[in-house]
Amino acid sequence: MxxxxxxxxxxxxxxxxxxxxxxxxxxxxxxxxxxxxxxxxxxxxxxxxxxxxxxxxxxxxxxxxxxxxxxxxxxxxxxxxxxxxxxxxxxxxxxxxxxxxxxxxxxxxxxxxxxxxxxxxxxxxxxxxxxxxxxxxxxxxxxxxxxxxxxxxxxxxxxxxxxxxxxxxxxxxxxxxxxxxxxxxxxxxxxxxxxxxxxxxxxxxxxxxxxxxxxxxxxxxxxxxxxxxxxxxxxxxxxxxxxxTTLSYSDLLLSMATNQWKELDAREEVRSLVRDLNSNAGRQFAFSKDVVLKTALTIAGVDVRFKVTNFTQANMAKVEAAWPEIEGALLRAATVLQQFGYSERNLTANSVIVPIAHYLHQRGAGDNYLDSSADASDRLVLQRWVTRSLIKRGVWGSGLDTTLTRIRDVLNANTTGCFPVSEVEAAMGAAGKSLSFDPAEIDELLNLKYAGQRTFPVLSVLYPGLDLSKKFHEDHIFPKSSFTRKRLAAAGIPAEKIDDCLETVNLLPNLQLLPGTVNIEKQATLPADWIGSETVFPIAVKRETYLHENDLDGLPLDLTDYLAFFKERKQRIRNRLIKALGATTTSELAED
Incomplete structure (x- = not known):
């Protein structure tokens, strides 16, 4: 130079x-x-x-x-x-x-x-x-x-x-x-x-x-x-x-792929697909060209690394030939994530869509997979794996190409017609991406805060019975607006306990998932005004079922017993997480 x-x-x-x-x-x-x-x-x-x-x-x-x-x-x-x-x-x-x-x-x-x-x-x-x-x-x-x-x-x-x-x-x-x-x-x-x-x-x-x-x-x-x-x-x-303005290798290599495609314009096809993934059919994501291109390489069966030497005429011919299938698999994968309750705000790693799309492509899943009752159990297995991988730190970070390649190998060898979760997790573990959780990680999750990136995935794994295809909001069980020093004192909270209340109001044990419309109606009301509402719970059985499914048994109706409720619910959530995430040991998980 x-x-x-x-x-x-x-x-x-x-x-x-x-x-x-x-x-x-x-x-x-x-x-x-x-x-x-x-x-x-x-x-x-x-x-x-x-x-x-x-x-x-x-x-x-x-x-x-x-x-x-x-x-x-x-x-x-x-x-x-x-x-x-x-x-x-x-x-x-x-x-x-x-x-x-x-x-x-x-x-x-x-x-x-x-x-x-x-x-x-x-x-x-x-x-x-x-x-x-x-x-x-x-x-x-x-x-x-x-x-x-x-x-x-x-x-x-x-x-x-x-x-x-x-x-x-x-x-x-x-x-x-x-x-x-x-x-x-x-x-x-x-x-x-x-x-x-x-x-x-x-x-x-x-x-x-x-x-x-x-x-x-x-x-x-x-x-x-x-x-x-x-x-x-x-x-x-x-x-x-x-x-x-940040340039990614996918921006550059995508443009170079345009050299090799014979019938389609690679740049325009990817640009259009990114737009559809992120905003069509009610989806709200922020998938990039990187993710689309990485998925294309995965499904086409070529080296997934972003290197110029991978963008040969032969490899790009494979990608172009598979493009309709790549496009369909990605759009279905985005819809699956949407049905799992994810959006731009709470999807902590966009790369998770790559193996989902490859799995759907590998099993030949069509649009009927999205709502078929016959595939409901498979979707649940897939959802739990996705959620665990998003909760676990570092899974979709460094070493991504190795992780994706190992998962692809497992999916390509799979002949069961179902998502091979055990084999996938074993391959991930061999690459240093284990999805098992130790006691310290469980305790860390209990301190997640309102609107945090991993808060929604943890709440969704805690309460798997929710139909997350509907819009759900993270909600404070005891409303945050009640947690000012003046209001807490007026509610009879002892002065020495007020700091504890302020420090815990935004933490996981005081959070739940509520349907969007219900959350809007609930607004900043105390449990006494909401749980007892005949409009929300017209029959007692519905109220008791809701309280049990959301670990709200014994929910106090006012602020006086908030801290005791918080401690008890924290322990119940801990036990749920141990069961749901498969913590390696529970002996160290003593109560606070």
């Missing part, structure tokens, strides 16, 4: 428009806002540094193995948001931009192109919803908004907005027109005269600043990578991009 002679903005953009510079598929889509573009041009006009760039000298033999994209010139949020694929002729190489794509695309749009973004409240289908705007420089006025920190009044305007009124100063100069200005001297004076601008001094200075920034100065410092090893180039790319 060698430092190259700096270039001017004009020289860099000329190379882009001659297709001499292209973007490798590892680059993400254009994401900068108009405000960012304006600040970049303002910085250049002020002579500020705009960072260095990293280019890759791609030799002909390497260029034919990958897909490249042209730089976006006319961005349209609906009709043209993505760069188009470029053609690299056989026997020729190219120069690929590894770092600086956003800045170079922004400058290309600013000088050569336009932006069309949807107007607020406009319909996407409306022909007038996306006005085409170009970047203009105000030759007469300074910026009105000082908080933006801009020296120059630069704005994206439609041609109509930039046009001067009849016989008035034509003050808006299209930034790209600076490339047509013959020189910064006489040509500038002539330009201002034609625009009927009276304050020639300030206007000519602004034009000169723009001319110098684009055509004279050479602020475009760049390094050139000559190595042709794709893994080394990928490592360089990730390192130099680590300071900006």
């Amino acid at each position: 060698a430092f190259q002679t700096p270039r001017s903005v004009e020289e860099m953009l000329t190379a882009i428009n001659k297709r001499e510079y292209l973007m490798p598929a590892i680059q993400r889509e254009f994401v900068w806002s108009t405000g960012q573009i304006v600040k970049l041009v303002d910085s250049l006009m002020r002579g500020y540094p705009v960072g260095s760039f990293l280019l890759w000298d791609v030799k002909p033999e390497t260029a034919q193995s990958y897909t490249f994209y042209e730089f976006l010139t006319h961005f349209h949020e609906r009709d043209n948001p993505y760069a188009e694929k470029a053609t690299v002729l056989a026997g020729t190489g190219t120069t690929a931009v590894l770092d600086g794509q956003q800045r170079l695309t922004s400058l290309n749009i600013a000088l050569y192109g336009s932006i069309a973004e949807k107007k607020k409240y406009a319909w996407w289908s409306s022909p007038d919803a996306f006005p085409v705007k170009k970047l203009y420089l105000n030759l007469v006025d300074d910026p009105k908004d000082e908080e933006l920190g801009l020296k120059y009044d630069l704005r994206f305007l439609t041609d109509k907005e930039a046009a001067a009124e009849q016989d008035r100063e034509d003050k808006w100069f299209r930034v790209g027109a600076i490339l047509d200005l013959a020189n910064p001297g006489p040509a500038t004076i002539k330009e201002l005269e034609q625009r009927r601008i009276t304050n020639v001094g300030d206007a000519s200075q602004r034009l000169w600043d723009l001319y110098e920034a684009v055509r004279v100065l050479k602020p475009m410092n760049y390094f050139l990578v000559t190595d042709q090893d794709p893994d080394k180039v990928l490592e360089v790319f990730v390192r130099v991009n680590s300071g900006g």
